[in-house]
Amino acid sequence: MKPVVAPVKNVLATQIAFETLHQRSYGVPGIGLIHGETGFGKTTAITHLYNQVNGIYVSARAHDSTSSLMARIVEELGAQPMHRISKSVDYIIEQMSMHERTLFIDESDYLMNDIRMLETVRDLYDGTEVPVILIGMDQIARRISSRKQFYNRISEWVEFKPADLDDVMTMAHHLFEHGIEADEALLEHLRVSSSGELRRITIGLNKIESLAIANDLDMVTLANWGKQPFHGLRD
Ligand SMILES: Nc1ncnc2c1ncn2[C@@H]1O[C@H](COP(=O)(O)OP(=O)(O)OP(=O)(O)O)[C@@H](O)[C@H]1O
Ligand SMILES: [Mg+2]
Structure with missing residues (x-):
């Protein structure tokens, strides 16, 4: 990141x-x-x-x-x-x-x-x-x-308002390294499960980036992510 x-x-x-x-x-x-x-x-x-x-x-x-x-x-x-x-x-x-x-x-x-x-x-x-x-x-x-x-x-x-999907996309675009991307459905899932809170969105983006690196993915989709939580025990 x-x-x-x-x-x-x-x-x-x-x-x-x-x-x-x-x-x-x-x-x-x-x-x-x-x-x-x-x-x-x-x-x-x-x-x-x-x-x-x-x-x-x-x-x-x-x-x-x-x-x-x-x-x-x-x-x-x-x-x-x-x-x-x-x-x-x-x-x-x-x-x-x-x-x-x-x-x-x-x-x-x-x-x-x-x-x-x-x-x-x-x-x-x-x-x-x-x-x-x-x-x-x-x-x-x-x-x-x-x-x-x-x-x-x-x-x-x-x-300060909770992040909307546009904001989460802006965060992903600016923070991901190595040209990694996430699809809109996954970012929307992250927005909802973090209630638009940027601190938790950052934690989630970091996990998505790690998944991409571990699996050699350029684009992480909601299907790649599956049901695991972004933060804590469950979202
Ligand atoms: N615009 C941004 N770009 C990148 N990362 C951000 C941005 N805004 C927030 N973050 C991430 O979210 C974390 C939490 O944000 P921040 O500490 O600014 O929130 P806060 O509103 O001051 O919270 P608190 O009320 O608890 O002090 C930051 O440490 C940073 O990692
Ligand atoms: Mg503060």
């Missing part, structure tokens, strides 16, 4: 949202929210994007405080952590403004447990007006709507 990011619909929607935030008109707020279920490819899409646009990426953690989160952003910017939160915030604002670097915060659900952390992220946005993009699970969209000051600054929403 090739270590590449396949341009599935959610990846393209993320890129469009980013460009829209960057080119927004004066007065339009610049916070973006990307949400969707586990394994739908959020982190992959964001990692791909932030590398292209020289963004700042940080992943929030269960035990983060405002101080630890700001310290990690400062480290990500290549500086030594600072003792005072206000110094860290000033430094981050300066770096974001100077180089127009979008801040991406993955696992942002954890920000919802701590109003101070969320407000500090809002301060980063207000101090720079450079886009800030939060990435989280499905709950985040509902929880954030009760934080009006934050919610009103969100102008781009992307909900």
